[in-house]
Amino acid sequence: MKQKPARRPRTAPTISDVAASAGVSPMTVSRVINGQTNVRAATREAVNVAIAALNYSPNPAARSLAGAGQARIGLLYSNPSAGFLSEFLVGSLDGASRSDVQIIVEKCELGDHEMEVTQRLIDGGIDGIVLSPPLCESDPIIALLAEAGVPTVAVATSRSLDTMLTIRIDDRDAALTMTRHVMALGHRRIGFISGNPNVTATVNRLDGYRAALAEAGLAPDETLIAHGLYTYRSGLDAAEQLLGLADPPTAIFASNDDMAAATVAVAHRRGIDVPGDLTVCGFDDTTLATAIWPELTTIHQPIADMARGAIELLVSRIRQSKDAGPINPHRLLDFTLIRRQSDAAPRQRPRASRPLAERKRT
Incomplete structure (x- = not known):
């Protein structure tokens, strides 16, 4: 009987552990792992020494950033509207299917355990994160992902930050x-x-x-x-x-x-x-x-289209090679006014007349 490969133990070192050992940020570790050139030689050496000392092994998906391997994308949601969320999930899953990526969906309530959930995904070697509203406005989450060097796309926000991609309407x-x-x-x-x-x-x-x-x-x-x-x-x-x-x-x-x-x-x-x-x-x-x-x-x-577009943007950033063309980091989609049966001109009401008895007295 063929045995399943052993899962990575919970005590395995994380990218944050490597960063702490090397005295750098998780983003710098991510750059070294992904072979980016904008890292000083001494810093790269320190990171590689820490990786070897801790016996750190990057997630297989992380090693496929510049290739065509299947990436793992986390989708964080905390939306009170069931209608919005259902369309958002449908669009995300469709986008994942088209791009051959794996989606990991996590409920993440603001003010509760959003940092814990986000850190768990980072430590697990997630390749990218999609933030749906209102999580797309969370400064602590955005800062944590930026520090870890995790590509992030925020949906339905007009905030324009260099550290994340965005997709929205006006x-x-x-x-x-x-x-x-x-x-x-x-x-x-x-x-x-x-x-x-x-x-x-x-x-x-x-x-x-x-x-x-x-x-x-x-x-x-x-x-x-x-x-x-x-x-x-x-x-x-x-x-x-x-x-x-x-x-x-x-x-x-x-x-x-x-x-x-x-x-x-x-x-x-x-x-x-x-x-x-x-x-x-x-x-x-x-x-x-x-x-x-x-x-x-x-x-x-276009909620489903925004979700699909978010996946496409994220996959393009994750798999971006040095020879690839520039990615538009902030995408604006069109909206449409749909007229149905709930609107009409205001009803014209006649001015109220005085009661008959009052008219007779005058």
């Missing part, structure tokens, strides 16, 4: 486009539900909404802005806040489909017709947008 322009569309229908009191404040997409979408109002000459009304967290639950609370105003909005633009769907639910519970009495628009165009009634007018963010 969130500000998308929100500007949607708000203009709602105003073109005749709405002037437009509510907005923002998302997680620690994500650059949230800031950009809110900025786009405000910019559209400003170009139409509408004074900002902060009571029309409610804050959510991209979850359905937070959308319920935000919609209750907006629709509970003494002068509620005639339209609500939510920063994702989950919160837009929650807004429709609150409207139904209050006996408000959508779109007759209230226009509701979302963002992302996930499966939820067409799973409710009325179906949502929304911004189509």
